[in-house]
Amino acid sequence: MNFFNHFGxxxxxxxxxxxxxxxxxxxxxxxxxxxxxxxxxxxxxxxxVALFIGAVSTLQTAYQLVSNLIPKSTIAxxxxxxxxxxxxxxxxxxxxxxxxxxxxxxxxxxxxxxxxIDALEIMGINTKAYLVMPxxxxxxxxxxxxxxxxGVLGIWGGRLAGTMAVILSREEFDQGLLSGFQPFSVRLALxxxxxxxxxxxxxxxxxxxxxxxxxxxxxxASTTAVVASCIMILFADYVLAALLL
Amino acid sequence: MIEIKNLRKSxxxxxxxxxxxxxxxxxxxxxxxxxxxSGKTVFMKCLxxxxxxxxxxxxxxxQSFTSMEEEQRKELRQQIGMLFQGSALFDSQTVEQNxxxxxxxxxxxxxxxxxxxxxxVLDRVNLKDANKKFPxxxxxxxxxxxxxxxxxxxxxxxxxxxxPNSGLDPQTSLVIDxxxxxxxxxxxxxxVINTHDMNSVMEIGDHIIYMYQGEKEWEGNNKQIIYSKSKxxxxxxxxxxxxxxxxxxxxxxAEGKVPNGKNGSH
Numbered sequence: 001m002n003f004f005n006h007f008g009x010x011x012x013x014x015x016x017x018x019x020x021x022x023x024x025x026x027x028x029x030x031x032x033x034x035x036x037x038x039x040x041x042x043x044x045x046x047x048x049v050a051l052f053i054g055a056v057s058t059l060q061t062a063y064q065l066v067s068n069l070i071p072k073s074t075i076a077x078x079x080x081x082x083x084x085x086x087x088x089x090x091x092x093x094x095x096x097x098x099x100x101x102x103x104x105x106x107x108x109x110x111x112x113x114x115x116x117i118d119a120l121e122i123m124g125i126n127t128k129a130y131l132v133m134p135x136x137x138x139x140x141x142x143x144x145x146x147x148x149x150x151g152v153l154g155i156w157g158g159r160l161a162g163t164m165a166v167i168l169s170r171e172e173f174d175q176g177l178l179s180g181f182q183p184f185s186v187r188l189a190l191x192x193x194x195x196x197x198x199x200x201x202x203x204x205x206x207x208x209x210x211x212x213x214x215x216x217x218x219x220x221a222s223t224t225a226v227v228a229s230c231i232m233i234l235f236a237d238y239v240l241a242a243l244l245l
Numbered sequence: 246m247i248e249i250k251n252l253r254k255s256x257x258x259x260x261x262x263x264x265x266x267x268x269x270x271x272x273x274x275x276x277x278x279x280x281x282x283s284g285k286t287v288f289m290k291c292l293x294x295x296x297x298x299x300x301x302x303x304x305x306x307x308q309s310f311t312s313m314e315e316e317q318r319k320e321l322r323q324q325i326g327m328l329f330q331g332s333a334l335f336d337s338q339t340v341e342q343n344x345x346x347x348x349x350x351x352x353x354x355x356x357x358x359x360x361x362x363x364x365x366v367l368d369r370v371n372l373k374d375a376n377k378k379f380p381x382x383x384x385x386x387x388x389x390x391x392x393x394x395x396x397x398x399x400x401x402x403x404x405x406x407x408x409p410n411s412g413l414d415p416q417t418s419l420v421i422d423x424x425x426x427x428x429x430x431x432x433x434x435x436x437v438i439n440t441h442d443m444n445s446v447m448e449i450g451d452h453i454i455y456m457y458q459g460e461k462e463w464e465g466n467n468k469q470i471i472y473s474k475s476k477x478x479x480x481x482x483x484x485x486x487x488x489x490x491x492x493x494x495x496x497x498x499a500e501g502k503v504p505n506g507k508n509g510s511h
């Protein structure tokens with residue numbers, strides 16, 4: 001199947017989600033369930049990744065800034081901007097594409113292969129709306145929150161690493177953190193987070209929803225979903241940076 | 246009652262269902278039999294709307310399913326129950342939650358009322374003390390019973406069963422057949438069963454359609470099937486020498502050439 005076939009079916013899937021829910025309460029329950037799965041389920045890995053990325057950023061920036069003419073607080077400025085603009089949204093979302101994306105693809109793939117999706121259809125439930133929509137909405141709610149957490153913890157990790165390695169003092173780091181801060185960076189990070197949230201949830205949902213075959217095909221769909229999501233995240237990252245910076 | 250008129254379905258160049266017409270009557274177990282690849286699953290999936298037929302018409306109690314709007318189909322589907330080959334139970338939900346799901350989605354009953362209804366149907370399919378178990382913790386036969394319970398919990402007018410006995414031992418298969426047959430009679434449902442289990446055919450086949458390479462080859466009931474002259478049907482049903490001997494014996498019994506074994510006269 002070529003790219004245009006996939007893209008057409010993907011658009012039809014998205015269009016098919018927009019119908020009146022059969023029962024609002026059940027859809028709400030499913031949304032909350034997905035929020036918990038996507039948000040709480042991924043919090044641990046996001047915290048670990050953010051802390052270490054922030055810490056490594058500080059160490060490597062300090063290693064490259066060898067001139068005494070550059071104030072040490074510049075390190076904090078660089079760490080702040082790279083973490084907010086790139087590491088928190090992009091790296092976290094690439095990790096989330098692996099964690100959340102593979103889970104969505106394999107969950108829907110398993111439901112398709114074991115005829116659970118057919119069973120829901122027979123009952124008269126719009127499975128695109130009931131199974132896919134809550135995952136996308138939950139991603140819209142939880143992924144930007146995770147990106148905010150990643151941003152805060154990334155900077156804090158950088159500050160911790162800077163003081164522990166005696167590269168710069170807490171005061172110097174805080175001074176750098178506040179100087180030349182542009183709130184637009186946070187807005188851009190959130191634009192990225194929302195875009196990536198849609199990619200992370202909708203692409204794996206597509207590959208899982210339309211899987212055919214058995215366990216092997218579910219595995220393949222899951223891998224393809226993660227690879228496609230990562231590529232799309234990087235592409236969207238470039239487009240957003242080119243358009244908005 | 247379900248009427249099927251000149252149903253056709255192809256996948257690419259391959260014709261899977263070719264001009265099949267039939268009437269599935271209410272209160273009867275309507276069996277679709279045929280070898281693997283004969284098109285019976287596609288036929289059933291066309292009937293329930295999982296596949297769109299290329300031509301022909303399907304009428305549910307006189308209403309054309311094929312020309313219905315999606316919203317009308319949704320309403321009709323609430324009158325349809327289906328038992329899947331692999332049971333299709335929701336893995337993350339307990340037996341009770343699985344059976345309660347259609348009630349949660351389509352009724353405004355209180356939790357106590359829903360629980361009462363769930364216990365009634367679980368009792369009806371002879372499943373007790375399994376409410377809190379997950380599908381992974383119960384046997385294949387129990388899964389089928391949960392599947393039946395979920396299919397009938399909304400009191401549907403139409404029940405579809407896709408290979409209800411696949412993966413089950415002969416004794417459990419008979420129990421499941423009997424259960425499907427009983428609920429069909431009890432609720433006067435139009436039941437359509439896809440099977441290639443000959444025990445089911447002989448036990449509950451009120452109305453049987455034999456499909457061969459996408460076409461309706463023979464139609465009758467479990468009494469008539471023994472005396473069928475269709476070579477294709479005979480090759481399919483009485484595939485083993487043992488079954489051929491059984492058929493020959495039954496024919497001789499019917500002609501009065503040997504005493505009837507059921508009367509214990511020999």
